[in-house]
Amino acid sequence: MLSLEVLKAVALIKDIRYGISLSESRRAHLLTDTERRKLLDCFRSAGLVRLKDPAGDVRLPGSYELCYPLHEISLCDIMVATGGGIAFSMEDTDSIYARYGMAGGRLGVLNQMACRYLSEIRLTDLLTIEPKKTHQ
Numbered sequence: 133m134l135s136l137e138v139l140k141a142v143a144l145i146k147d148i149r150y151g152i153s154l155s156e157s158r159r160a161h162l163l164t165d166t167e168r169r170k171l172l173d174c175f176r177s178a179g180l181v182r183l184k185d186p187a188g189d190v191r192l193p194g195s196y197e198l199c200y201p202l203h204e205i206s207l208c209d210i211m212v213a214t215g216g217g218i219a220f221s222m223e224d225t226d227s228i229y230a231r232y233g234m235a236g237g238r239l240g241v242l243n244q245m246a247c248r249y250l251s252e253i254r255l256t257d258l259l260t261i262e263p264k265k266t267h268q
Contacts (some may be wrong), residue, residue: 153192181197260263
């Protein structure tokens with residue numbers, strides 16, 4: 133249900149929290165250096181992490197610390213920071229409950245409700261919406 137990018141982001145946040153270095157992390161192989169730098173930049177911009185030392189290496193997770201206790205950082209915070217998403221499933225709902233442990237119940241309900249409401253939005257309802265230019 134959670135996108136691979138979101139799962140990688142959660143793993144990186146956990147590594148930062150527990151001070152796990154790249155060489156110690158069992159998940160280090162999941163992220164390329166480019167992905168890791170991008171996520172660290174996203175976390176920093178969102179105010180989730182900060183450099184321990186202003187002269188620290190911005191490329192290394194060990195140079196960062198969380199701005200909030202881990203239990204105060206939500207899945208929504210991660211998704212907003214990374215732009216990551218959720219892959220909804222209309223068929224395989226039982227695996228959602230099993231795969232995500234304690235969060236599985238909430239994610240399963242979210243999946244069911246989102247699928248229900250999204251199935252009521254017809255593409256013809258969206259065709260009248262003009263995309264707006266974003267200024268960057």
